[in-house]
Amino acid sequence: MMKDFSKLLEPFRIGKVKTRNRIIKTASGTSLWSTGERRVTEKGKAFYESLAKGGVGLIMVESPIVEYPFDEPGDVRMRIDDDRYIDQVAEIAEVIHRQGCPAFVQIYHRGPWLQPYAPKRPHIAASPVVPDYSEFDLHATTAPKELSVGEIGELTELFALIAGRIQRAGFDGMEINAGCDHLFASFLSRFWNKRTDEYGRASMENRSRFLVETIMAIKRRCGADFAISVLINAVEGGMGDEGMTYPESRSLAKILENSGVDALHVRSHWLGHHVGSYNHENLFYPEPCVPLKDFPKGLDWSRYGKEVNVPAAEIIKREVSIPIITVSGIVPERGERILRQGKADFIGMCRPLFADPALPNKLAEGRPDDVAPCTRCGTCQKMNGLPKECRVNGALGTERYEVTKAERQKRVVVIGGGPAGMEAARVAAMRGHRVTLFDKSTKLGGTLPVAAMVKGLDIENIPNLINYLARQIEKLDVEVEKQREFDVAWINRAAPDVAIIATGGVPTTPRVRGIEGKNVVKSADLHGRLKFFLRYLSPGTLRWLTKFWMPVGRSVVILGGQVAACQLAEFLVKRGRKVTIVEEGDGLGERLIPERKTRLFSWFRKKGVTTMSGVHFDEVTSSGIMVTTKEGKRLLLEAQTIIPSLPMQPDTGLAEVMKGRVPEVYLIGDCREPRLIPDAIADGWRVGNKI
Ligand SMILES: Cc1cc2nc3c(=O)[nH]c(=O)nc-3n(C[C@H](O)[C@H](O)[C@H](O)COP(=O)(O)O)c2cc1C
Ligand code: SF4
Incomplete structure (x- = not known):
């Protein structure tokens, strides 16, 4: 209309x-x-x-x-x-x-x-x-x-x-x-x-x-x-x-x-x-x-x-x-x-x-x-004199806002339909390249729907971003291969000039005794389960349903204290869980936006969330996790569920496979360096414009 x-x-x-x-x-x-x-x-x-x-x-x-x-x-x-x-x-x-x-x-x-x-x-x-x-x-x-x-x-x-x-x-x-x-x-x-x-x-x-x-x-x-x-x-x-x-x-x-x-x-x-x-x-x-x-x-x-x-x-x-x-x-x-x-x-x-x-x-x-x-x-x-960046507009803060036509059309394959891959596909297609995007899920967006489910839709609206990128990709005639694991044989057939790998990072499991215990919900499993439900439900509906049931006990220790861990803690507290955040490094919520970090941590204090940094994880037991505090004190943090939520690890495996087979290979997003959505979009924008 x-x-x-x-x-x-x-x-x-x-x-x-x-x-x-x-x-x-x-x-x-x-x-x-x-x-x-x-x-x-x-x-x-x-x-x-x-x-x-x-x-x-x-x-x-x-x-x-x-x-x-x-x-x-x-x-x-x-x-x-x-x-x-x-x-x-x-x-x-x-x-x-x-x-x-x-x-x-x-x-x-x-x-x-x-x-x-x-x-x-x-x-x-x-x-x-x-x-x-x-x-x-x-x-x-x-x-x-x-x-x-x-x-x-x-x-x-x-x-x-x-x-x-x-x-x-x-x-x-x-x-x-x-x-x-x-x-x-x-x-x-x-x-x-x-x-x-x-x-x-x-x-x-x-x-x-x-x-x-x-x-x-x-x-x-x-x-x-x-x-x-x-x-x-x-x-x-x-x-x-x-x-x-x-x-x-x-x-x-x-x-x-x-x-x-x-x-x-x-x-x-x-x-x-x-x-x-x-x-x-x-x-x-x-x-x-x-x-x-x-x-x-x-x-x-x-x-x-x-x-x-x-x-x-x-x-x-x-x-x-x-x-x-x-x-x-x-x-x-x-x-x-x-x-x-x-x-x-x-x-x-x-x-x-x-x-x-x-x-x-x-x-x-x-x-x-x-x-x-x-x-x-x-x-x-974000303050402190840092140049502006935008989660949606990878150009903001750079010297170049326009997408120009490429001198020569290239055959481009993008592997991974998260924010980095979708943005790279969008920009590459705008430049006149012939683009195929592979994604193994039924829906594009990578981890964005999970993020939308965890963060909710009242303050931020991540689904708008997913829908926008998906719409653009469709309009620009990007060939999208959903539910399709990428196979190297395709390379031999299609002979792409460029491969952009945006397959995401690998979840980190802390090396701590007892981590295989039944009371540990690993982030990979959690993501897998959520992604399964998100095939059929919108992030908003799934979020609403989690108010009634989640495979998580009443008391939770989150291992890790960075952005994803803090947001998970917020989500769980809103669902009546008693949460403790423990981080091995010195800082908590380091890349949260300052204004929101202040508000979130103030709210954590009001809600009785315990936050600890500089902690060593000693052992997961059936009643919680033993840690050593930065003061050297051994403590049992009692919890029914332990959830590791540590920053992901890069995943360069596919890039190695591509090298020698495809003339230009780029790694973008979390598989290059696990960070946040704006970084993924910026990567997609940068590489889409470069090829
Ligand atoms: C990073 C940032 C800096 C801002 N600085 C100023 C400013 O210097 N003077 C001002 O009048 N408003 C400032 N604003 C407020 C905006 O002009 C605008 O009123 C506000 O963002 C709400 O509009 P929006 O929802 O369309 O962004 C700033 C907003 C942002 C996001
Ligand atoms: S998407 Fe985020 S970074 Fe971009 S303008 Fe909106 S609030 Fe700012």
Whole structure:
């Protein structure tokens, strides 16, 4: 059925800036920059170019450094704190404009936020307020410095100066991030603002004075046509009675409209949950962080954080006539609906465009099924200055986003239909190669359906990824040989030019006495059984059935403490099992996304999960496992079931067989180096493009 995205694809405007459609790429730090004087990199340019090429209506480029040193791990951001950086920043505007796409730059000053992470950064706010400690945020335990009126004036001029540089770099406008608990928000919110002067808490007019003066200063310097969007918190949670309320944000919206602002980007904020306030699914991971009735009021929490801010956009839209941007977990179908219902004027998207920068073009071409779906896995949220990666888009963070036709068509065999193999087959076929994919199962996806079953479908949606890849492979005429063990005789017949081996890793069984005992459920057996059921049942149905029965006792010791082990523990705890995680190495959950790891381990503590690292496995007995702790103490960990869940081992056997028989042989995914889904996809993308 042809879906109608005519509203989403309709050109619109912000001030004098014409947007190509109503999809806006909202700002997001990418860490794709360099340190030193030359900050702008080919990777950064390629990322923004890919978005512009993909047809988005307007791009909000991420905030560059407004004051240096910015004191951020890795120090990887663009700089705009001096005129000498204008030419570099202009290169970003240029690559975007070349594709006919308008571009803004977002500016923010973090004010009171993030101080422990960046101790040298100016720690300033409206007032010296110290929020309560939250393990899910990064606030200092010391008070921020209260800005004097003179300092407010200096910062106002600084922002106008920065705006001038952004304009000289060729951008069409800018966005002021006055949301989260950044500097401007600290003035707007009664929680932060305890002042009694003309910038003080007495009225919204006073609290917005700094922001309004900044807007006026920017308009004075850059002219009325230089568009300004302001990102606001329409409601704030976690601040008792002191957070922003709708009556206040409505009055703020009116003030901003009257001060010449051209658009409002309407979000919300929950103090103590920084990432959870914009990637809201985290608030539900692994279970809602507080009972749902205690989530901030006035937002839509019915879809695990998807579309959460839409009610806020709708309320603010009624108040003003400038365009309203809404954002958060909005997929195209829902975005079209939101626009048609008149709840917003623009749909902001961030991660859906990480996953597929060509999303708008694909909608315009009537190919919504070809859009690679964001699975909300959180991989792009890893911090510490590491460049962004996407679990779905192997190109993200590289210098190349386009798949180009190969000079010569090759005969390619891909062995293994997991994420690495499917992605390699997809890309190779797009390049014009003739591809055959072998998979010994009845369904493609490798271990993905098992992962989907273990992780559930509320937060992440792995089946969407499987379906997308399977659909693409079919459309691209990849010949799929399911339920077929690969045999070398086929090589002799088909004489492929390239063999891509993606057969997965080999489960690791710890060498410990008693591991063959009846109380041990080996991961290979567990996977085998699950895969059998997944032939007939969807991951969601099987997951539901496991609530009633599983071949696992009431108490479980998991041997291994990395990603799969932690996720298995979560799954078992949710099914009433008493779980102990024991890891021989020093770290636990090392490659979990930081935000999710914090939440998972906090939940483990609440649920009484025992976690131990640096442990030696001594012997499995009929009543559990004997271990020696890192302090040298011998302990019996009692359990009815022991489940080894150790990282897999590579499996290079088939590659050896292929060598000499096939001219080009590549190992990808877990059989090369067992890691996570994003690594498998990245491998598939890389090799698919290489051959
Ligand atoms: C890695 C990452 C970095 C982000 N950085 C910013 C930022 O600097 N400024 C901002 O306003 N929003 C930032 N966001 C929030 C996004 O712009 C967007 O509001 C959010 O991801 C929800 O939209 P989505 O579900 O379409 O991704 C960031 C999001 C991600 C995933
Ligand atoms: S990394 Fe995960 S959450 Fe981020 S865009 Fe890709 S699929 Fe979505």
